[in-house]
Amino acid sequence: MPGTFETRLAELGVTLPDAAAPAANYVPFVEAGGLLYVSGQISMADGQMIKGKLGADMEVEVGVAAAKACAISLLAQVKAACGGDLDRLERVVKLTAFVNSTAEFGDQPKVVNGASDFLVEALGDAGRHARSAVSAASLPFGVAVEIEGIFKLK
Template identity: 75%
Template sequence: MSIESKLAELGVTLPDAPAPAANYVPFVQVGDIVYVSGQISTDESGLILGRLGDTMEVEAGVGAARRCAINLLAQVRAACGGDLDRLVRVIKLTGFVNSTAEFADQPKVINGASDFMVEALGDAGRHSRSAVSAAALPLGVAVEIEGIFQIR
């Protein structure tokens, strides 16, 4: 089954790859490795704002991280010239969670992205990962995630 078909089965339609917001590129390819710049939590309604441990609960953070993963795959599709089936595997995700100093469930939040990658890609979605707290994220978003991927 193609990756796009699996996404459709999950009810997920990838958005167009978001344009960079400043003087950087959305991804860099070196050989068969694609480094995707941090994707902030957005959905069809716009930015997903919030601070875990303050204005946002873990479940909402999990949803925000899932949206970051969807945006990461949109960038990978762009890097693959529109053919997401060129994706070999997810190598690493680094997740940043806008959270209070007392909040300690960053890994639970970033599970939203990790679980989605495995759900959508199977074993190719299994990856190494970091999940860290941030005192603030761009535009007040709840989550930002960057990724490293292998493509054909």
């Protein structure tokens, strides 16, 4: 039987993908002292990378969708870390987001709202978090957004 968070995701039409395996010599998450640190999740949807540079060849709305995709991948990692029980998640503590953008682009916070707004919509108050939204000259594989997260577990 799905838990509260999984039920809410289903109501939103969101199915969490399988948690992605690491692409190099690192682990996807580490639990320490009741906190779960999730490695950066790149913007992917339907198994395809969302690539582009904000301020050059990508509009803010597409960047917002890319950030939401990162948040979905973060929740998939949390679910994997919790043995499939997403309701072990107590709250999202902090997101650090990197936006592939030009030097002139200044709307990184608007882009990262795609992740923040989704987490609050899906998790309610447990989704409210501290955050950083920073520009990056480039990201792995040319993706538009990468987000890492810290989560508190029950």
